Amino acid sequence: MARLPEFREEQEYRILRESAASYAANELAPQAEELDLEPAAWRVKKAISKAGELGMLSALVPEEKGGGGLDDYAFCVALEEIAVEEAGIAVALLAHNAALLPSALGEFEGLITGVGAESYPACLAFPGEISLRDGKVSGKVPFAFNAVDCPFITLIPTDEAGTRAATVSADATGVSAEPEAYPLGLRAACPGSLRLEGAEPSNLISGGNMLEAVERALYLGLAAVSVGIIRNSLRKAYAYARERYQAGKMIIEHQQMRLFLAEMLAGVEEGRSLVREASSSPELAPSMIAWLRNTARACQAATDGVQIHGGYGYMRDYGMERLMRDAKYCQMYPSTSQEALLRLLDMSETG
Structure with a gap:
């Protein structure tokens, strides 16, 4: 696997990232295909229950109200790591926490x-x-x-x-x-x-502007989930490109394939930076921008990953087609890209 450049984070975030990655690798990766093909309620609930050990069942609820008390960036770190293995569970956790947000604010x-x-x-x-x-x-x-x-x-x-x-x-x-x-x-x-x-x-x-708070949480969370999808696309595509030969050399030695992989790598770094920046702002616009950029990057990364796999990219066995489907769904909620862009323009004109 291509080594990602070190993304500087405080120790508390690195520890949370490692814990979330361990949960995802042990609990979600072995059943990722089943969660996609047969997402029975009992299977989903069992998978989500294990995330409670990370504080993900009440992540955005303050500690004084009995919640996990994670800050926005910590929540996004956990969502990204979970989405690397199973984006659907990450979004289920995001929606659950967004549903608790009005109770925490009002x-x-x-x-x-x-x-x-x-x-x-x-x-x-x-x-x-x-x-x-x-x-x-x-x-x-x-x-x-x-x-x-x-x-x-x-x-x-x-x-x-x-x-x-x-x-x-x-x-x-x-x-x-x-x-x-x-x-x-x-x-x-x-x-x-x-x-x-x-x-x-x-x-x-x-009490408070609950609508905007919920929207911000959704846009920001889905931006983080999209980074996880880009990482998974890079991981799968890189591994495949080192295994397959075409025209007498490994696929990864072809310039176009390397450009695909480099774009994915850049997408991870850009995506994390956008999420980090948006997490520190209480305004809605930065989260919308992070969502717009990261979901577009995720769709492109998954599409390029399928291209690298060739015809195998459309087969369930390799997992790339699932990433393409998940990425596109992230781009459709809580609004379409076009609606978000027009809204950003309106906000800039009235702000």
Whole structure:
């Protein structure tokens, strides 16, 4: 494997990176194919439960509220390492933590019910058209991760200016979930659609700009996941290029193949830098930019990896086609690239 240039990090991040990499290699790598082809709820939940030892089931919840208390960059470090082996589980953990974020930021209006790290993987119903009227939640969410067999759903009503959130038990009256028939990628994150018809919330939460906080967490987390996908693409493509011969020499000795690999290597370093920079900013724009750049890089890295493998790149046995599918899904959520670009322009004009 090509040795990555040393990316300077404080010791606490290096230790977390090693722990997350160990979890991913031991728990996820052996069943990565099963998690993609047969992402049964019990298999996903078992895989996610082991991440609790890293503090990943309540990573963004402050310690004083009983959470893991990881800072944004530490969370991204763990997501990147997990995504190297199985991006779907990394995104499931991201969606779960994003679903807990309003509870960590706001104040509960009344008794707290059924929200916590032990209730996993939680579903974040975002984005979607959700209304909160007369104490009831209604609306539909065309796409959400962890939509299948989740314990509770976090919603941010679109008629509340993003300052209020609600949690609803997944088995409450008026709540229905429809799994995506055969999702393109990130299948372990169990994507699906949700419909709510006069569902009664378990909790109402108010305070702060929850909408922007959730968006920032999603963009930033998916930017980190994309770095993991680039690394996996580089690892697989580099190993294959050193094994196969064409025109009397190893594939890796051909200039075009080396350019493909060099682009992946540059993508890892650029991606990590963008994530590190965005993690230190409370603003939404840097996280959106990191997401835009890293997801595009991940899609290109996976495509080039398939090219290096030739016809074998499209076969499940080599794992490259899964990376291509996962990378493209990261580029489609929580918005399309075009929507994000136009929004960035609007932000620059009004800021």
